[in-house]
Amino acid sequence: MTEQRPELMVDVQRVRFRYRSAKEWALDGVSIQAKRGAVLGIVGPNGSGKTTLYRLILGLTRPNSGSVAVAGTAPAAYRAARGIGYLAEQVRLPGNVRVGEFADFMGRLAGLGKTDRERAVERLMAFLCIADRSGQMIGALSHGYRQRVALLAALLGQPELLLFDEPANGLDPESVGILRSLLRGLKQQGRTVIVSSHNLLELERICDEVVILRQGKLLGRCSRSELLAQPDIWVVQLGHASMSASAEAIGLGLGSDGVRLAADEVVFVDELAAQEFAAQSRAMGQVVETVDRRPFDLEYLFHSLLQDTETEATG
Amino acid sequence: MVRALRLVPGLFRFTGEDVIRGRCRFFGLTLGTLGVLELLLGVRAVGGETEGLGVLLMLGFWFVAGPLCRSWVDEDIRLGHAALWLQKPVRPLEFYFARVVALVGWALCAALAVGLSALPGFVLAGGVSQLAELIFGAGWIPTILVVLSFLGSTLGARNGALFAYAVLIAGFALPGLGDSLPVGVAQGALEVVLPPANAGLAAMGSMHDQGILEGVARLWPLLIYTAACVVLGLALAVRVPSRLAQSL
Numbered sequence A: 001m002t003e004q005r006p007e008l009m010v011d012v013q014r015v016r017f018r019y020r021s022a023k024e025w026a027l028d029g030v031s032i033q034a035k036r037g038a039v040l041g042i043v044g045p046n047g048s049g050k051t052t053l054y055r056l057i058l059g060l061t062r063p064n065s066g067s068v069a070v071a072g073t074a075p076a077a078y079r080a081a082r083g084i085g086y087l088a089e090q091v092r093l094p095g096n097v098r099v100g101e102f103a104d105f106m107g108r109l110a111g112l113g114k115t116d117r118e119r120a121v122e123r124l125m126a127f128l129c130i131a132d133r134s135g136q137m138i139g140a141l142s143h144g145y146r147q148r149v150a151l152l153a154a155l156l157g158q159p160e161l162l163l164f165d166e167p168a169n170g171l172d173p174e175s176v177g178i179l180r181s182l183l184r185g186l187k188q189q190g191r192t193v194i195v196s197s198h199n200l201l202e203l204e205r206i207c208d209e210v211v212i213l214r215q216g217k218l219l220g221r222c223s224r225s226e227l228l229a230q231p232d233i234w235v236v237q238l239g240h241a242s243m244s245a246s247a248e249a250i251g252l253g254l255g256s257d258g259v260r261l262a263a264d265e266v267v268f269v270d271e272l273a274a275q276e277f278a279a280q281s282r283a284m285g286q287v288v289e290t291v292d293r294r295p296f297d298l299e300y301l302f303h304s305l306l307q308d309t310e311t312e313a314t315g
Numbered sequence B: 001m002v003r004a005l006r007l008v009p010g011l012f013r014f015t016g017e018d019v020i021r022g023r024c025r026f027f028g029l030t031l032g033t034l035g036v037l038e039l040l041l042g043v044r045a046v047g048g049e050t051e052g053l054g055v056l057l058m059l060g061f062w063f064v065a066g067p068l069c070r071s072w073v074d075e076d077i078r079l080g081h082a083a084l085w086l087q088k089p090v091r092p093l094e095f096y097f098a099r100v101v102a103l104v105g106w107a108l109c110a111a112l113a114v115g116l117s118a119l120p121g122f123v124l125a126g127g128v129s130q131l132a133e134l135i136f137g138a139g140w141i142p143t144i145l146v147v148l149s150f151l152g153s154t155l156g157a158r159n160g161a162l163f164a165y166a167v168l169i170a171g172f173a174l175p176g177l178g179d180s181l182p183v184g185v186a187q188g189a190l191e192v193v194l195p196p197a198n199a200g201l202a203a204m205g206s207m208h209d210q211g212i213l214e215g216v217a218r219l220w221p222l223l224i225y226t227a228a229c230v231v232l233g234l235a236l237a238v239r240v241p242s243r244l245a246q247s248l
Helices: A050-058 A075-082 A099-109 A114-127 A143-155 A173-188 A200-206 A224-229 A243-255 A271-283 A298-313 B002-020 B024-044 B051-068 B075-085 B092-125 B128-156 B158-180 B185-193 B195-209 B212-217 B220-247
Strands: A008-017 A027-035 A039-043 A065-070 A085-087 A161-165 A192-196 A209-214 A217-223 A233-238 A259-262 A265-268 A288-294
Touching: A008 A050, A008 A192, A027 A039, A027 A050, A027 A065, A027 A192, A039 A173, A039 A200, A050 A065, A050 A075, A050 A161, A050 A192, A065 A075, A085 A143, A099 A114, A099 A143, A099 B002, A099 B075, A114 A143, A114 A173, A143 A161, A143 A173, A173 A192, A173 A200, A200 A298, A209 A298, A217 A224, A217 A298, A233 A271, A259 A298, A265 A271, A265 A298, A271 A288, B002 B051, B002 B092, B024 B051, B024 B092, B051 B092, B051 B128, B075 B092, B075 B220, B092 B128, B195 B212
Parallel strands: A027 A217, A039 A192, A039 A209, A085 A161, A161 A192
Antiparallel strands: A008 A027, A008 A065, A209 A217, A233 A265, A233 A288, A259 A265
């Protein structure tokens, strides 16, 4: 008789969680599911509850209400039995230990025998391009290399579920490239990955689905296929005129269902609305640099959802 | 338990790499200074009068054993380690049990290292057999006591660890205190409050004068203290996940 594996690797249902000292809910009625073998992205401004969600999935804390299940079981029990690859936002590594020694230790913790450990460490070091740092003290490594060492530690033992909290923070382009390849590789191996990042472009390239959090609430979710099926958008980029003229023009754009991406960019789903906004801005003395068409993307979705909630909040 | 014991060699090695290497200058300096002081005392000692050498040796044990527990005292390091085992299929109690065993192993290594550094002084004083007695009979007591008290000190808080350390040192100094200061009834109270090192010293004396069984019988306060420390140390394992939840 074969073991039945639930299709959902992570199932968070209507979770509410509040820290003891806080008045606000860190998570308020959030439901998130990650299918086995999928890459799920979590997007949200600072303080939106991303790390709290990770703590719940790791079983470090329990929700005030709602439920969290990993592979159909309690998170802490799953973690103790199978292990969860976890890359914390703030990586703490022992400074006086060499990279190779540390990798060996993590392999032991993962329960790997000597031969398996050596093979796994060698393979991962080569993949993460840190083989030449094996004899170096971790304390002497740059931030990017430390992050790669932490990734290696998380991957040893081949956990089925991996949680990466802002893995690309402060990384140079080479390290970001390695991270991207790694995530693709994990996806091909059928492992489940939940990754949070402020880099929306990266998430869009990698994730099967992205959920958007803000102030502990789930604002929306979007799969890659849904994103691709959306019609193109129109971006109006204003020039650097006076601040007051710019603010006035932006205000006008937002009143015409535009979405602000940056201080000088307003996006419309309708070409006519974009052209009209550009004409009005010019009439106000504002310089319009470009009116460009581009595919619907996660950045637009994120900002439009945030703007909608802000508008609702201000009545 | 078997899973925990399997972790011991790895943790023993990791502790060496992380703690011993990180403090190698301190350990080297302490052992070197101890060796020199013991040599000087050894030159002065006449006819095997090694009491002074013994006291200095015990102090050496305290000094070496304290930093062994650095990773238990430093919240950042402890939580960093917890963030590592947290990822792997290891239960907290397994990890902590293996870590206690690994640290006690290093404590025994420390006792031997201290003994070796003091060896030339004892040789000069003609008291090699007394040195062996100190190391194998009682020298490990303060070392392991420091380790265990650190592990169990108020569930790992830095101030608690320093307090536990101070209690042990004070206990060690207690007999001398009574000889040099008119502390009166406070002496009896202090002997109750500060049993461990005092019991260790008393046990040493009894072992020497009256035999091993009498010495062991005087060790009971020490055993109670050690058991309490172990229990508290393992209780750390229960609290670390909640601390991690706040600090990750």
